[in-house]
Amino acid sequence: xxxxxxxxxxxxxxxxxxxxxxxxxxxxxxxxEEALAxxxxxxxxxxxxxxxxxxxxxxxxxxxxxxxxxALHPVREAxxxxxxxxxxxxxxxxEYQYRLLSAEETDAPEVxxxxxxxxxxxxxxxxxxxxxxxxxxxxxxxRWINLNTVPDARRADFKSMGxxxxxxxxxxxxxAEFTFMAGAASADEASLLQVxxxxxxxxxxxxxxxxxxxxxLAHLVHPSSHRMVTHL
Amino acid sequence: xxxxxxxxxxxxxxxxxxxxxxxxxxxxxxxxEEALAxxxxxxxxxxxxxxxxxxxxxxxxxxxxxxxxxALHPVREAxxxxxxxxxxxxxxxxEYQYRLLSAEETDAPEVxxxxxxxxxxxxxxxxxxxxxxxxxxxxxxxRWINLNTVPDARRADFKSMGxxxxxxxxxxxxxAEFTFMAGAASADEASLLQVxxxxxxxxxxxxxxxxxxxxxLAHLVHPSSHRMVTHL
Numbered sequence: 001x002x003x004x005x006x007x008x009x010x011x012x013x014x015x016x017x018x019x020x021x022x023x024x025x026x027x028x029x030x031x032x033e034e035a036l037a038x039x040x041x042x043x044x045x046x047x048x049x050x051x052x053x054x055x056x057x058x059x060x061x062x063x064x065x066x067x068x069x070x071a072l073h074p075v076r077e078a079x080x081x082x083x084x085x086x087x088x089x090x091x092x093x094x095e096y097q098y099r100l101l102s103a104e105e106t107d108a109p110e111v112x113x114x115x116x117x118x119x120x121x122x123x124x125x126x127x128x129x130x131x132x133x134x135x136x137x138x139x140x141x142x143r144w145i146n147l148n149t150v151p152d153a154r155r156a157d158f159k160s161m162g163x164x165x166x167x168x169x170x171x172x173x174x175x176a177e178f179t180f181m182a183g184a185a186s187a188d189e190a191s192l193l194q195v196x197x198x199x200x201x202x203x204x205x206x207x208x209x210x211x212x213x214x215x216x217l218a219h220l221v222h223p224s225s226h227r228m229v230t231h232l
Numbered sequence: 233x234x235x236x237x238x239x240x241x242x243x244x245x246x247x248x249x250x251x252x253x254x255x256x257x258x259x260x261x262x263x264x265e266e267a268l269a270x271x272x273x274x275x276x277x278x279x280x281x282x283x284x285x286x287x288x289x290x291x292x293x294x295x296x297x298x299x300x301x302x303a304l305h306p307v308r309e310a311x312x313x314x315x316x317x318x319x320x321x322x323x324x325x326x327e328y329q330y331r332l333l334s335a336e337e338t339d340a341p342e343v344x345x346x347x348x349x350x351x352x353x354x355x356x357x358x359x360x361x362x363x364x365x366x367x368x369x370x371x372x373x374x375r376w377i378n379l380n381t382v383p384d385a386r387r388a389d390f391k392s393m394g395x396x397x398x399x400x401x402x403x404x405x406x407x408a409e410f411t412f413m414a415g416a417a418s419a420d421e422a423s424l425l426q427v428x429x430x431x432x433x434x435x436x437x438x439x440x441x442x443x444x445x446x447x448x449l450a451h452l453v454h455p456s457s458h459r460m461v462t463h464l
Contacts, residue, residue, distance in 0.1 A: 055323030091287030182414035200432035202414035
């Protein structure tokens, strides 16, 4: 149980605030990991994760040995839309179709518990479904919903509405993490997406929280023809 | 030559303005493609591209037959940072290394001309380089720079500094397009990234323009261990 200790998000947000409010000016050398760990009552690894993220965002500049400074020239940011799958497909002028593959209340496997920092593996709803554009498989969704946070999901009718659409209306989130990566299609994914096993796939992973409580983890797999495009 | 006709960007920006300034209210049915094409003196395909992009951004809702409306509930947006590769790697606490593979002035192949809407294939600088994190290949960069827009790049020393870093200082851009996708490593990419040919790779493609003039197209290839992470 680490509920009394600051999370990396708390630390990240507090450091961001100091920089945004110019308590720490551009170019300033900020306190070291050890000092911050003591200040926040957190593990060094937690502080390190917060610093890493701010560095990746171009807000901090970290140099080995020379320490961490507030960036002089913050980098430019682009925005991307958190797509609702129906809008994404209809927005391309295609016909949207949805197919529920399975939905069952079950214990979450280790890897899902770890990813969501779950204290208990029970009370999880596992939903698998397919989204099609003009009758061609567009996205395979493998999703875990935390019934401890969103008990109403037990009564949701996922046969007629995808979990993404249902959650938008029923489970507002305060924080989200998006990860994009490439992978190789598993046998199951290949058969659902009508590609060959081992073919490259574009994977989006989305985790949402409401005030620190994990809501859902979605693993979204697209054929390699998929393009995620954004403009600045 | 289509310089007298509105580009899809002009149309997109004008439609966005009408929505942002509430000239067109949420839920409003907007004029059809044909009417907009006439108003802007543009091809229907150009109007369609602008509408598609606004729909993808969740600003418009398109329904087959029922026409296009201003969205009632605009979707949420996340931001991601346009990373400078050195910062991205050093931000992870890793050591950054850079290796120039080749740099030559040459004609652009058809596919590059088309991607950048180049009127002439000549005056292009082709730069290939490798970025390493802690001596492990992190990103292979295959980049075209338009010397007609950035003639100074001819005198840049890409042996000591990557084109990304050089361009940040020498070629400000007004617009950018980012595309993310999954692909299979070519033989060349595999050998440079130390993966096997055909292995999944995570690809970022970045195009920048200064006032309609294309500056550069970068094709950035990462091993499948790569994660692009953003938070909201």
